[in-house]
Amino acid sequence: xxxxxxxxxxxxxxxxxxxxVGVSKRLDIFGVCVVGVITGIGGGMIRDVLLGITxxxxxxxxxxxxxAFAACLxxxxxxxxxxxxxxxxLVLDAIGVGVFATGGAGIALASGAGPLAATIIGxxxxxxxxxxxxxxxxxxxxxxxxxxxxxxxxxxxxxxxLADALTIPESVGLAVGSVTAAGLRLLALWRGWNLPxxxxxx
Amino acid sequence: xxxxxxxxxxxxxxxxxxxxVGVSKRLDIFGVCVVGVITGIGGGMIRDVLLGITxxxxxxxxxxxxxAFAACLxxxxxxxxxxxxxxxxLVLDAIGVGVFATGGAGIALASGAGPLAATIIGxxxxxxxxxxxxxxxxxxxxxxxxxxxxxxxxxxxxxxxLADALTIPESVGLAVGSVTAAGLRLLALWRGWNLPxxxxxx
Amino acid sequence: xxxxxxxxxxxxxxxxxxxxVGVSKRLDIFGVCVVGVITGIGGGMIRDVLLGITxxxxxxxxxxxxxAFAACLxxxxxxxxxxxxxxxxLVLDAIGVGVFATGGAGIALASGAGPLAATIIGxxxxxxxxxxxxxxxxxxxxxxxxxxxxxxxxxxxxxxxLADALTIPESVGLAVGSVTAAGLRLLALWRGWNLPxxxxxx
Numbered sequence: 001x002x003x004x005x006x007x008x009x010x011x012x013x014x015x016x017x018x019x020x021v022g023v024s025k026r027l028d029i030f031g032v033c034v035v036g037v038i039t040g041i042g043g044g045m046i047r048d049v050l051l052g053i054t055x056x057x058x059x060x061x062x063x064x065x066x067x068a069f070a071a072c073l074x075x076x077x078x079x080x081x082x083x084x085x086x087x088x089x090l091v092l093d094a095i096g097v098g099v100f101a102t103g104g105a106g107i108a109l110a111s112g113a114g115p116l117a118a119t120i121i122g123x124x125x126x127x128x129x130x131x132x133x134x135x136x137x138x139x140x141x142x143x144x145x146x147x148x149x150x151x152x153x154x155x156x157x158x159x160x161x162l163a164d165a166l167t168i169p170e171s172v173g174l175a176v177g178s179v180t181a182a183g184l185r186l187l188a189l190w191r192g193w194n195l196p197x198x199x200x201x202x
Numbered sequence: 203x204x205x206x207x208x209x210x211x212x213x214x215x216x217x218x219x220x221x222x223v224g225v226s227k228r229l230d231i232f233g234v235c236v237v238g239v240i241t242g243i244g245g246g247m248i249r250d251v252l253l254g255i256t257x258x259x260x261x262x263x264x265x266x267x268x269x270a271f272a273a274c275l276x277x278x279x280x281x282x283x284x285x286x287x288x289x290x291x292l293v294l295d296a297i298g299v300g301v302f303a304t305g306g307a308g309i310a311l312a313s314g315a316g317p318l319a320a321t322i323i324g325x326x327x328x329x330x331x332x333x334x335x336x337x338x339x340x341x342x343x344x345x346x347x348x349x350x351x352x353x354x355x356x357x358x359x360x361x362x363x364l365a366d367a368l369t370i371p372e373s374v375g376l377a378v379g380s381v382t383a384a385g386l387r388l389l390a391l392w393r394g395w396n397l398p399x400x401x402x403x404x
Numbered sequence: 405x406x407x408x409x410x411x412x413x414x415x416x417x418x419x420x421x422x423x424x425v426g427v428s429k430r431l432d433i434f435g436v437c438v439v440g441v442i443t444g445i446g447g448g449m450i451r452d453v454l455l456g457i458t459x460x461x462x463x464x465x466x467x468x469x470x471x472a473f474a475a476c477l478x479x480x481x482x483x484x485x486x487x488x489x490x491x492x493x494l495v496l497d498a499i500g501v502g503v504f505a506t507g508g509a510g511i512a513l514a515s516g517a518g519p520l521a522a523t524i525i526g527x528x529x530x531x532x533x534x535x536x537x538x539x540x541x542x543x544x545x546x547x548x549x550x551x552x553x554x555x556x557x558x559x560x561x562x563x564x565x566l567a568d569a570l571t572i573p574e575s576v577g578l579a580v581g582s583v584t585a586a587g588l589r590l591l592a593l594w595r596g597w598n599l600p601x602x603x604x605x606x
Contacts, residue, residue: 031346
């Protein structure tokens with residue numbers, strides 16, 4: 001139940017981030033909703049396609065879609081206010097990264113994916129929506145450039161796969177992984193941590 | 203039979219629109235064909251992947267692919283003339299939107315998708331090719347910005363799903379949905395209708 | 405065994421090309437690895453999704469992923485040196501195109517794809533990684549613009565499908581197709597061959 005609420009919170013926050021980008025890019029209201037919904041459920045859709053779960057879960061179960069859509073509507077009406085609570089949005093976004101990465105890895109394991117596939121698919125679940133958002137609005141994805149964003153996702157997914165390999169109960173893996181990933185993401189935001197780039201050519 | 207002709211017409215027109223964009227972007231003749239074919243059959247390929255229909259129908263049945271390819275060759279040879287009949291191309295494109303959206307929703311229902319999934323997948327069938335085209339040539343998709351393009355697609359798909367829910371014969375749903383979607387698209391073009399964008403921040 | 409080595413070499417070279425692009429774009433070290441790995445295994449992942457092979461082979465078998473990842477690390481440490489051996493990289497890349505296109509077509513036939521689908525999926529296997537790389541770093545794909553890159557891939561895949569139709573042993577088709585495709589690619593590089601673009605409007 002808690003997991004479900006966190007999952008829907010993650011979708012809502014991701015969708016809101018997509019809708020905010022759409023508003024900044026001056027998309028029309030439908031375009032804002034398309035980009036927002038894809039950002040919210042796109043990571044899970046890529047996960048499902050890679051696992052052969054068709055049609056994707058987020059289209060077969062209306063609460064996922066409805067949550068993403070509602071978040072877009074809220075942004076359309078209240079986007080100046082949403083920007084002002086940026087700190088709160090970032091915290092929810094970090095939780096979303098954790099929940100998506102661990103949940104994605106768990107679903108992959110349950111679908112018969114091996115440890116490596118489950119780890120990568122978990123990470124993709126968390127970062128896929130943001131990648132699709134940036135590709136759609138024709139931006140180079142920020143998370144590839146300097147944001148410490150994919151590493152927490154990878155860490156969360158890895159935790160779930162390790163827990164499974166060590167036959168630790170899944171709920172423990174999901175909880176520890178989500179908290180670790182969200183915590184690292186928040187720490188990175190708070191301290192301004194970035195990964196280095198490759199050294200320039202001398 | 204009529205549906206099949208409309209379906210192939212839609213593929214031809216979508217492919218031609220992709221090829222025209224490729225020509226404007228100064229792609230080489232093979233690049234023009236790649237972008238054109240993807241624009242023509244890409245929406246249906248995304249639909250098939252989301253529904254688990256593999257390999258995609260448009261690759262397993264040569265008439266789809268051949269139609270898209272032939273349209274690209276026509277554009278390569280005759281693109282100045284194709285531009286001049288822009289009005290005709292826009293009418294065919296509107297019909298393509300209607301046929302793809304309703305056909306996509308119908309195929310999704312037949313594959314076991316629920317009402318929401320069928321609606322969204324129908325819309326994706328109609329707009330997916332154009333989105334792939336714009337992403338490939340590194341443009342922000344116009345249909346997200348201001349074109350009233352996705353809304354007719356959504357309307358057409360919704361009509362088919364509603365007809366199915368009301369146990370109205372599928373052919374009626376397909377016909378009414380296609381005509382409604384194409385009609386709204388043409389009306390929007392004729393009257394210059396656009397959706398609003400979100401209000402700017404004061 | 406030789407095929408396996410060529411396959412992994414192709415993945416390594418494609419991944420290195422993606423990582424080099426990531427370094428030029430000043431991505432952080434994780435972003436460089438994400439783009440590099442996707443370039444290396446992305447074509448095969450698209451192939452698997454189109455064929456319904458889930459989870460994708462390259463995620464279920466660690467040597468593929470590990471090879472791509474190792475190539476990215478080498479580029480991160482040695483990218484000035486890697487640039488200097490550009491001629492060697494281009495030769496390996498040409499071999500990669502040949503091996504991926506023929507191998508992709510062979511896997512597609514074995515998965516029940518028809519001749520057309522196998523040809524197209526073989527070509528997509530060879531060019532898909534490069535397309536994903538360019539889309540992710542927000543560049544218009546060079547291979548659409550003027551590089552003679554997709555044509556050799558198409559030729560290699562076609563050879564395999566023809567050999568299958570003529571009941572020539574698969575190994576012969578794979579070998580002839582790979583050598584032909586790689587040879588044409590190298591010839592195009594050596595002689596500076598490009599395809600024409602469509603004539604400008606007078």
